Structure formats: C-alpha cells, structure tokens
Amino acid sequence: MEVTQLTRVYRYDGIDLPVPPHLANDPAALRAYHATLxxxxxxxxxxxxxxxxxxxxxxxxxxxxTKGR
Known part of the structure; x- marks a missing residue:
C-alpha cells in the first residue's frame, strides 16, 4: 500500500485561489481571506x-x- 499526500486547492469560477501557509488549516479564516479577493x-x-x-x-x-418575491 502506498500513501499519497494530497495538496488542498481552492477554486472559484475556474480560478485556483492562493492559500497562505498560515491560513491553510483554518477553513473559516481562509474563506474570509478569499472573500477579500x-x-x-x-x-x-x-x-x-x-x-x-x-x-x-x-x-x-x-x-x-431569485431574490425574494
């Protein structure tokens, strides 16, 4: 059996987004960072x-x- 380390990639609208190392393990902070972009x-x-x-x-x-009615 071989274990492969996968790298997490975040994508929006076909664009790979940057993942700063200090936010890599915090999904909420990473989402907030990506929302600034x-x-x-x-x-x-x-x-x-x-x-x-x-x-x-x-x-x-x-x-x-749709928005509201």
Whole structure:
C-alpha cells in the first residue's frame, strides 16, 4: 500500500485561489481571506470536488436563484 499526500486547492469560477501557509488549516479564516479577493464567496457553498492530479479540490460555488418575491 502506498500513501499519497494530497495538496488542498481552492477554486472559484475556474480560478485556483492562493492559500497562505498560515491560513491553510483554518477553513473559516481562509474563506474570509478569499472573500477579500472575490466577495461573492461569502454567499457561496464550499463543495468537495474530489481529487485531481494529486490535489484535493474544494470549489466555491455561487448560489443561484431569485431574490425574494
């Protein structure tokens, strides 16, 4: 059996986002950091998109729908 270390990658709208080393283990702080780059991330859903090329990909997906009635 071989153990492979995966690198976590965060992606929004097809763009890989930077992950500062001091925030790598704090998802809430990392989300706040990414929201400074793309404010829509605050309302986006974080979805585990699986493994791809040695990376574990997490995607921020925008909420789609209508506002009120």
């Amino acid at each position: 793309y404010p829509a991330i605050l309302n986006a859903e974080a979805v585990d998109a699986g493994a791809s090329g040695g990376n574990l990909v997490t995607e921020y997906r925008r909420a789609v729908g």
